[in-house]
């Protein structure tokens with residue numbers, strides 16, 4: 076099976092702004108299958124593990140404070156090229172560079188309030204899914220429309 080899994084998140088600003096439905100709707104409408112979904116407060120230790128690659132950068136502390144500042148929605152999305160598809164749908168990190176039609180290009184203005192996260196590679200996706208989800212929180216299922224989305 077060529078389906079790939081990625082980790083995505085509606086960040087605290089997206090939840091506070093009531094954008095969970097709009098964002099999940101876009102992923103679903105694209106054809107991605109939701110196999111994990113939960114509302115959670117991210118513990119600081121988890122946020123630090125998630126963003127370890129950015130430790131030492133000027134924005135690191137602010138980034139961790141932002142991610143733990145309110146509930147997030149963690150998602151595991153599955154589909155052909157899911158990692159690249161979600162990155163493209165999320166849009167550029169700097170929302171002012173994000174193309175209209177992308178989530179950040181339509182719904183965000185500032186880099187420290189850019190509404191969504193998406194894993195940047197298959198390896199990152201595995202690592203991030205491992206730290207955010209336990210095995211029993213991932214649900215294997217086949218949508219009835221599957222064959223109309225993927226040949």
Ligand code: IDP
Pocket residue numbers: 134137138167168186187188189191192193195
């Ligand atoms: P990505 O989320 O598009 O993968 P990364 O470069 O991995 O972007 O950065 C992770 C997150 O850190 C960004 O989404 C953004 O929330 C935050 N961030 C990155 N650079 C800056 C910055 O210069 N100022 C404030 N926040 C930043």
Ligand code: MG
Pocket residue numbers: 195
């Ligand atoms: Mg990143």
